[in-house]
Amino acid sequence: MDSECWISCLSINLRRNSLIHIIIAVGMTALVPVIFSISALPVNLAAQPLEFYMTFIGMVLIVPVILPEQDNVIREVVRARRTGLLAVIIMRLIYSAAVLILLYGVVIVLMNENESEVTMYMYFGGVSGALFLGAAGFAGACIVDNAIGGYMVSMFYYIMNYGMGERLGKFNLFAMSSGIEEGKGWLAAGALVLIAAGLIIMRITRRI
Amino acid sequence: MELFRMECKKLLRSVIYYIFIFMIILTFLTQFRHDLYLFGAKYRPAASGSEEYMCAGDDPDKIMPAATKSLLMDYMNNQYTTYPWGFGKRVHTNDGESHKIALILEKITGIDAAELEKEQKKYADEFSDGYSYLEFPGLFNYEINPELSFDDFCTLMYEVDDILGGGSSYSEENLFYDFGLEPMAYEDIMKEFDDFEYKDRITNGYARLHCDYYSIFLILFTVFVTALFMTADRRSHMEQLIDSRRISSLKLVMTRFAALSFMMFLPLMFMALWAHLLVIKFYPGYELDHFAMYKYTFVWLLPSVLAGTGIAMLLTELFSGVAAVLIQSALWYIMTMMGSLSGSIGRFDLVIRHNTNMERQYFMDQLDVFIFNRCFYTVFSVVCVLIAAFVFDLKREGRFNGFRVLDKLFKHKSAA
Numbered sequence: 001m002d003s004e005c006w007i008s009c010l011s012i013n014l015r016r017n018s019l020i021h022i023i024i025a026v027g028m029t030a031l032v033p034v035i036f037s038i039s040a041l042p043v044n045l046a047a048q049p050l051e052f053y054m055t056f057i058g059m060v061l062i063v064p065v066i067l068p069e070q071d072n073v074i075r076e077v078v079r080a081r082r083t084g085l086l087a088v089i090i091m092r093l094i095y096s097a098a099v100l101i102l103l104y105g106v107v108i109v110l111m112n113e114n115e116s117e118v119t120m121y122m123y124f125g126g127v128s129g130a131l132f133l134g135a136a137g138f139a140g141a142c143i144v145d146n147a148i149g150g151y152m153v154s155m156f157y158y159i160m161n162y163g164m165g166e167r168l169g170k171f172n173l174f175a176m177s178s179g180i181e182e183g184k185g186w187l188a189a190g191a192l193v194l195i196a197a198g199l200i201i202m203r204i205t206r207r208i
Numbered sequence: 209m210e211l212f213r214m215e216c217k218k219l220l221r222s223v224i225y226y227i228f229i230f231m232i233i234l235t236f237l238t239q240f241r242h243d244l245y246l247f248g249a250k251y252r253p254a255a256s257g258s259e260e261y262m263c264a265g266d267d268p269d270k271i272m273p274a275a276t277k278s279l280l281m282d283y284m285n286n287q288y289t290t291y292p293w294g295f296g297k298r299v300h301t302n303d304g305e306s307h308k309i310a311l312i313l314e315k316i317t318g319i320d321a322a323e324l325e326k327e328q329k330k331y332a333d334e335f336s337d338g339y340s341y342l343e344f345p346g347l348f349n350y351e352i353n354p355e356l357s358f359d360d361f362c363t364l365m366y367e368v369d370d371i372l373g374g375g376s377s378y379s380e381e382n383l384f385y386d387f388g389l390e391p392m393a394y395e396d397i398m399k400e401f402d403d404f405e406y407k408d409r410i411t412n413g414y415a416r417l418h419c420d421y422y423s424i425f426l427i428l429f430t431v432f433v434t435a436l437f438m439t440a441d442r443r444s445h446m447e448q449l450i451d452s453r454r455i456s457s458l459k460l461v462m463t464r465f466a467a468l469s470f471m472m473f474l475p476l477m478f479m480a481l482w483a484h485l486l487v488i489k490f491y492p493g494y495e496l497d498h499f500a501m502y503k504y505t506f507v508w509l510l511p512s513v514l515a516g517t518g519i520a521m522l523l524t525e526l527f528s529g530v531a532a533v534l535i536q537s538a539l540w541y542i543m544t545m546m547g548s549l550s551g552s553i554g555r556f557d558l559v560i561r562h563n564t565n566m567e568r569q570y571f572m573d574q575l576d577v578f579i580f581n582r583c584f585y586t587v588f589s590v591v592c593v594l595i596a597a598f599v600f601d602l603k604r605e606g607r608f609n610g611f612r613v614l615d616k617l618f619k620h621k622s623a624a
Contacts, residue, residue, distance in 0.1 A: 037298035112492065144223050152432040156231055163238045189515045
């Protein structure tokens with residue numbers, strides 16, 4: 001597919017399929033200073049909005065990536081096209097992750113400007129947690145072939161972190177708020193594995 | 209009846225329903241069962257003074273000095289920690305708010321408000337790392353105004369909480385707990401155990417704890433199954449076939465509501481049975497109330513299932529399954545984060561908390577409010593379903609297609 005087609009594909013996907021989810025994610029980000037204080041926070045309090053709240057942005061952006069082709073009829077029409085559906089889904093994942101990274105960046109900069117103790121590791125950690133939560137939902141959505149199933153998996157994983165965070169070890173979403181300053185690389189790697197698994201499942205079962 | 213059986217069978221074939229059951233079981237294992245193994249068969253303490261049994265006291269001689277000192281420190285640093293949404297929030301007051309708090313401190317301590325403001329400014333200019341209040345020892349040589357009554361003192365503290373936006377230690381909910389915590393009197397501890405053993409007969413106390421854990425999550429768990437179920441017709445392209453059938457919209461939607469509620473409530477009764485058996489194992493030889501788990505599950509959790517299902521059905525019909533999931537998840541998050549572990553039961557609280565197997569009297573004192581609350585949400589769920597049926601009927605007639613956000617913005621415009 002030539003670059004003009006890709007640009008057109010990107011523009012249409014952003015406008016028609018992803019815009020509402022991006023708007024929700026931006027709206028949620030805008031509420032951070034309302035729900036949390038962002039000025040002069042020590043490390044553990046600064047990590048709270050990044051881990052307890054903004055991780056939902058991963059779910060909001062990543063899980064609905066398969067939503068447009070959830071209908072079998074639409075999926076068959078799209079599969080008949082020359083452009084592979086897999087490539088389009090990967091494109092959606094990439095720009096959703098980019099938006100997520102950007103939104104986290106905005107919050108980190110805002111907190112830094114307001115003299116909160118934020119570090120690059122916290123930025124990386126926050127993004128990894130959000131990506132993992134979104135990827136868990138994405139994999140769930142691919143297995144069940146329904147975005148609602150994906151949201152269910154994401155929310156359930158989030159709740160598990162409340163009750164069993166310590167037992168989840170390296171995959172604890174709220175580690176930084178508990179003062180643990182390591183292990184977020186596992187979440188990032190886990191996110192990639194889950195997304196790959198979801199795509200493989202879709203490839204095999206839905207022949208995308 | 210045939211339709212009801214069909215809808216139940218449809219749910220049994222759904223993967224999401226089994227994920228729902230898995231979530232119910234995991235909640236039981238990680239919450240109730242975990243707590244029972246940790247605290248079950250707790251023996252009565254030999255004497256009071258144990259830090260395990262604390263309660264919010266109302267001793268003015270303890271609360272007034274502690275709260276005043278805390279407020280003075282926070283004022284000098286212009287930094288107050290509040291929990292309006294369940295998360296810690298650092299509040300810095302502006303000049304106007306700071307002045308109001310200085311006036312309140314003047315009423316309590318007798319220290320001139322202008323003097324306080326001068327010291328605060330001097331402190332802010334000299335120190336940037338906060339909490340170096342010891343540099344100003346003079347500030348702590350004060351006496352609480354002896355003419356200030358305890359009630360007036362509390363009123364002033366609540367005013368401070370209002371200025372800070374709520375959720376501070378000076379609020380009505382937290383003042384006595386944060387500054388007046390004291391060991392329970394031995395007689396009170398024994399009364400708690402007596403109530404638990406003889407009035408609650410063990411199982412009633414654990415039934416409340418069991419229901420508490422599920423009541424947090426039901427409003428969330430129900431939306432996934434409901435949204436998926438309600439959108440199944442559209443996904444399988446059966447909606448036009450169903451729309452043309454003779455069955456009334458009301459009958460169809462009510463039957464689906466009944467099927468969803470029944471199938472989602474059934475696993476909860478099995479969990480009640482499991483909880484009952486576990487309590488029997490932990491309390492051999494005790495006289496238990498063998499109906500407690502079931503009656504509490506029925507009265508406490510069934511309205512939660514009905515309300516969660518009703519709200520999800522309405523949101524799905526009005527918007528879409530995904531929108532219902534996001535809105536109800538946000539609702540759950542706000543209610544859970546802003547609530548406390550146990551406290552007064554509100555007439556319109558969707559999530560009722562009572563995170564203990566003790567405090568029977570505290571719960572019983574609010575029994576009328578609890579019953580009103582559960583009846584309200586049962587009726588509320590039926591109203592939601594009636595509205596959902598009405599919306600479904602409009603869709604069937606082609607007069608309404610749900611609220612589609614952004615559709616008008618991206619409607620295809622012909623180039624011609």
